[in-house]
Amino acid sequence: MLVSCSAPVPLRPLASYAVIVAYGDSLTSGSGASPGHTYPEVLATLTQRIVVNAGVPGEVSEAGSQRLAAVLAEHTPRLLVLIHGGNDLLRGLETAQLRANLVAMLTTARERGVAVVMLGVPDRGLWLNSADVYQALADEFSVPIDTDTLPAILSDREFKSDPIHPNDRGYRMLAESVYRLLDDHGAL
DSSP: OOOOOOSOOOOOOOOTTOEEEEEESHHHHTTTOOTTOSHHHHHHHHHTSEEEEEEOTTOOHHHHHHHHHHHHHHHOOSEEEEEOOHHHHHTTOOHHHHHHHHHHHHHHHHHTTOEEEEEOOBOSSSSOOBOHHHHHHHHHHTOOEEOSHHHHHHTOGGGEEETTEEOHHHHHHHHHHHHHHHHHTTOO
16 A cells, blocks of 8 residues: 655654554544454554554544643653544535644644654545645644555445444554554654
């Protein structure tokens, strides 16, 4: 599977005791996965790091931007994996508001010295592609991004448990893509 990344953005290597927070909505919480198969759980095994699953099913980006500071304060991660905004896109909410909320999340992480990697979430449409806002913000904030994995998973029934969520195989693919993103940018 091809993964599109912006220009190489180096990340500091994560110590063996470093905490990673997986942050988002149902794609992060693991809707559709069987026990032990969410992408944060698989990522923890792959990285041999603590990965906190901070996903909230059904959450829109406004709520996500409001709760992020408390999550970061509670877990003091070195890295944030940001996969958010799918519910905004599904509900047809304003892209400008999604952008503002993602900017707030990226700024909150930056202010606390937490490195970020992002995954682009597919926009509605005939062809599943990550919404343009994700690549634009990754470029603006100089954070590594993968814009291809989620559209590839969500466009193939073989990797889905329902119309909008991966199954165990899809979540494994997602975790492996995040792992490669971290490895390619020097975090592992």
